[in-house]
Structures are given as C-alpha cells and as structure tokens.
Amino acid sequence: MLRFCSAAAIAASLLAAAPAQAEQGDLLVRLRGIVVAPTENTSDVMPGFPGGSVNVENAVVPELDFTYFLTNNIGAELILATSPHDLQGTGTLSGLGKVGDVMALPPTLTLQYHFNPEGKIRPYAGVGVNWTIFYSEDASDSLVNAIGPTNLSLDDSVGVAYQVGLDYALNDRWFVNFDVKYIQIDTTATLNTGGAINTVDVDLDPIVAGVGIGMRF
Template identity: 50%
Template sequence: MKSLPLKLALWVSAAMCSSGIAHAEAGDTFVRVRAIIVAPNESSGDILPAFPTEEVAVNNSIMPEIDITHMVTNNVGLELIAATTKHNASGTTGTTGGIGKLASTWVLPPTLTVQYHFTPEANVRPYVGAGVNYTIFYSEKASTGLETAVGQTDVNLKNSFGWAAQAGVDIDLNEKLFLNFDVKYIDMDTTARLATTAIGTQRVKINLNPFIVGVGLGFRF
C-alpha cells in the first residue's frame, strides 16, 4: 500500500499535468484560504518606570487566514489580507519574569500588497509583493497572575502602521483550484500601557515585526 505522502504527491503531480490550469490574467480574482503561523521577531524595551531592567516576550500564534487578490494586469495583482490572532505578553526576568504571563491581546492586521507574478501563464507561479499594514490591537486583558500581584489592571496597546513584504507561489491543481505557499514580514510596533492599582501606570515599547508563514488553497473566479 502506498504511503499517504506518496499518494498525495502523485495526486498533486497528476493534477498539475491536467489540461486545465488556473493561470493569472488581468481581471481575475483569487481567494486564498490559508493556515498561518504568526511568529513575532520581537524586541522589547524596559517596563517603565517600575522595572527598568525587565522586558517582555510575545508568543507565536496559529490561525486561519483569508485573502483576496485582484489581477490588475497579467503580472500585477492587488492583495488584501485579513486574519486575527491572539498573543500573550510575558515577563522574561526579575519580578515580571516570576509572574510570567502579563497580558493578552487580539491582533487584527489588515494588509494591502502590490504583487508581481513572474510567470502568469505557467502552472507554477511565484510572486513577490510589498505594501502597507495597519494593525489593530483589541480585547486586551491583564492576566490573573498580574492582577494578583499588582491589583486591578487596565491594558491598552497602541495601534500600529507599517510596511509589509511577501513572497509566495501558486501551484495549479486544476482550472479553478491551486495550492499556495506564502511568507510575509510585517513592520509592526506598539506601546503597551498597563494602568495598575498598586504601582501606577507602566509602559513598554515592543517591536513585534512578525514573520507570517502560510499554506493553503486558492480559488480562481
């Protein structure tokens, strides 16, 4: 019996050799549905004023993502990306490191990129893109551990505007369906404000700058 990976490879190979291929043509609209991992490449400032030598770390998150690409020409497309992920900010050393998780937030980073598709008539179509991003932080919440240590805490993260870059490839399965692999880098910065009962308001600047790696299926309309 053939292994599952071998069966999958044979199926993809057969689909790519079929007579109908999706192509990329002016006026086409593609919808891609991906599973993504958002991996912050973060650096943190100090937690000020109370903890001047302590920083925070932000965890990875895995979620679904959807995007829409409209081809302006055979080679140039506009892509709008929409996904939301949840992340935790945790102390790394000292007092806040002992607390661990300090706060959580949901992140909504709508991103618009201009893509260049190198081989629009092939059934394997690599592309690169660049654009802009506006990140919205919402449903911020202090952790139980933080509120146990310093009392009731209000958490707010400043929204972010930055640039984005991407590279990916579409691989046709049939006339309407294709595989997609995609990597993005987003310039994303924020300042977290924690208004506590016991020690007043603390602030920490965080450069998130995540890599977003996705794999999924695309549909041509």
C-alpha cells in the same frame, strides 16, 4: 491521417487539462493556515519595572485573502486574519509567567508582481502597508495579584509589509498556495494601575508563514 487525428486528440486533451493563466480581471481567493511568529524587540517596562519586559507568543490561525489582477502580472492582495497572543513576563517579571493577552487584527494590502502567471508554478513578490489594531487586551491574574487591578492597552500600528510566495495550479480553477510575509508592527503597551502608568515599547515585526488552497474566479 489516423496518426494526425490521434496526435490532435492528445494535444487537445493536454490543452484542456493545462491550467488557464491568471490574467487581468481575475480574482483569486485563498484560505491559508498561518503561523504568526513575532521576532520582537522590547524595552523594559518603565518606570516601575527596570530589567523587566515581555515576550509575545506565537499564534496559529486561519487567514483569508483576496487578490485582484490589475494586469496579467500585477495583483493587489488584501489579507484578513486575527490572532491571539499571550504576553509572557521576562527578566525581573519572569516569575509572573503570563502577564497579559491581546488580540491583533492586522489587515494588510500588498501590491504583487506575478512572474509566471500563465504557468503551473506561479511565484510572486509583493510589498504593501499593514494596519494592526489591538483589541481585547487583558492583564493576567498573576500581574493583578502582584501589582493590583491593571488596565492593559496597546497602540495601533501602521507599517510596511513584505511578501513572497507561489501558487501551484491543480487545474484551471484550484491551486495550492505557499506564502511568507514579514510585517513591521511597532506598538507601545500601557499598564494603568490605579493611575500609576508603566509603558513598554514592543517591535513585534512578525514572520507570517502560511499554506493553503485557493480558487480563481
């Protein structure tokens, strides 16, 4: 009898310490640190600068996201972040160094499948849509000194987002998260220099890798 009681007590203790499964109606809130690494493909700055283009620099920023479980396995995640990016001249524009900077606000909604919602290790994969809004665009002093006062603007973008990741449960509420996304972001940057217009097509298509902490509600 004593052995049975001891075994029951151990089992109850293990059950209490085990992570509760994520299930329909749950809300996960995560705070990640992310690296936004564009894998960009760009055209020349035309028509004024054939052979000259731009390179979009990486950014490291915080990201907040919310996942709502529609079923025990299917969740919808809204990703919120904003990132600053320097634009470096390349080719015939490389001598100018930085030619501009821009802020990107890319709210992204993905539909995820969670493969092991009841486990300690919970991998998932998702696909969704991204809408990137560019703001606070500025031409650099080096560009302005070279060609004159210039207004820089970037078109907003809508594209597909792909996602893989996993949550590692620490207890019934807290977990560590690892996440990687590939986002299709295509834009056209326009330089307006006293009415003279130059444009450059930029396919940013960043890889966004992050790690963070989350809580289940």
